[in-house]
Amino acid sequence: MSVVQRKAMLKAEGFFPHKKNAKGTTIIYSRKHPTAKFVRVVIDSGIDSKTNKVIKNAGVKLCFVNRQKSWREITAEVSTDNKGLVSLIKKVEDSEKFVKTCKHCKAKKFTAKSGNVVCANACWTAWGGKKKSQNTTKKSSQKIVAQKKAATTQKKKSQKVTPKSQRTYPLNKKPQKKPQKKSQKIVAEILPGDLVSVERVELDIFKEDYTGRILGIVMSVDQFGKVNVNWTANTSNLQSWDMPFTNHYNTAHRQVLRFKVLSRSVEWEEAA
Numbered sequence: 030m031s032v033v034q035r036k037a038m039l040k041a042e043g044f045f046p047h048k049k050n051a052k053g054t055t056i057i058y059s060r061k062h063p064t065a066k067f068v069r070v071v072i073d074s075g076i077d078s079k080t081n082k083v084i085k086n087a088g089v090k091l092c093f094v095n096r097q098k099s100w101r102e103i104t105a106e107v108s109t110d111n112k113g114l115v116s117l118i119k120k121v122e123d124s125e126k127f128v129k130t131c132k133h134c135k136a137k138k139f140t141a142k143s144g145n146v147v148c149a150n151a152c153w154t155a156w157g158g159k160k161k162s163q164n165t166t167k168k169s170s171q172k173i174v175a176q177k178k179a180a181t182t183q184k185k186k187s188q189k190v191t192p193k194s195q196r197t198y199p200l201n202k203k204p205q206k207k208p209q210k211k212s213q214k215i216v217a218e219i220l221p222g223d224l225v226s227v228e229r230v231e232l233d234i235f236k237e238d239y240t241g242r243i244l245g246i247v248m249s250v251d252q253f254g255k256v257n258v259n260w261t262a263n264t265s266n267l268q269s270w271d272m273p274f275t276n277h278y279n280t281a282h283r284q285v286l287r288f289k290v291l292s293r294s295v296e297w298e299e300a301a
C-alpha cells in the first residue's frame with residue numbers, strides 16, 4: 030500500500046501530522062470536525078514514523094477536546110485501507126451527532142476507564158464549587174445537590190464497557206436465575222448513522238468479533254426493529270444473507286450473528 034498515496038489523501042482531506050504519538054510509532058493526523066465544536070477527527074495513519082512505511086490500515090475516530098485540553102475518545106477507532114479512507118472519514122464525522130452530550134455543560138460524553146459513560150469535561154467535579162471552571166455560574170446549593178443526585182443516577186444508568194476478555198453477555202447470567210424460561214428476547218439500541226460490524230454468539234456465549242473485516246453504516250431502523258445497513262466492507266467468510274438485519278433476536282437460536290456498534294457504547298440486553 031502506497032505511503033505517498035495515503036499521505037496525499039490525508040493532506041487533501043485537510044489533515045496535519047502530529048509531532049508525537051504517545052501510544053505507538055505511527056504518525057497521528059488530525060483536523061477539526063467540520064461542524065461540531067471542540068471535536069477533532071483523529072487518524073492513526075498506520076505509517077511508521079521511523080521507516081516511513083505503511084505498517085497497518087489507517088484508523089479513524091473522533092476526540093473531544095475538553096476544558097483541560099485533554100483529548101477524549103468519543104467514538105471507537107475504525108480501520109480502513111487507502112480505498113475506503115475518504116468515505117470512512119465522512120462516515121465517522123457523521124457519527125458525531127449520535128454521540129451523547131452532557132446536559133449540564135454540553136460537552137460530549139465518553140467511556141471512562143471505569144466503564145462509565147461520562148461528561149468529557151468531568152463537569153460534575155466542579156459542582157461542589159471548589160474547582161473553578163469557565164462555565165460555572167452561581168448556583169443555589171439546592172440546585173447543586175439536585176445536579177449531584179442527577180449525576181449519580183446517570184452514572185449508575187450508564188452502560189458499562191468491560192474488557193473483551195471479561196465480557197459476560199446478559200444471556201450468560203440468566204439460566205441459573207430462571208431455568209424454566211426457554212427463550213428470551215434480546216435487544217440493542219441501533220440508530221441511523223451507527224457504524225456497525227458483526228459479532229457471533231453461540232449458546233449465549235460470545236464467540237467471534239468481525240470488527241476489521243466487516244463494516245457498515247446503519248441507514249434506517251423501522252418500527253419493527255428491522256435495520257437497513259449499507260455494508261461498505263466485508264473481507265470475512267460471511268455472505269450478504271448472513272448479515273444481521275434486526276435490532277433483536279431470540280435466545281432460542283443456537284447461534285446468532287448480531288450487530289456490534291462501533292461508534293457508540295451499545296449493549297445487548299434482555300427486552301423488558
Ligand SMILES: [Zn+2]
Binds near residue numbers: 133134
Ligand atoms: Zn458536563
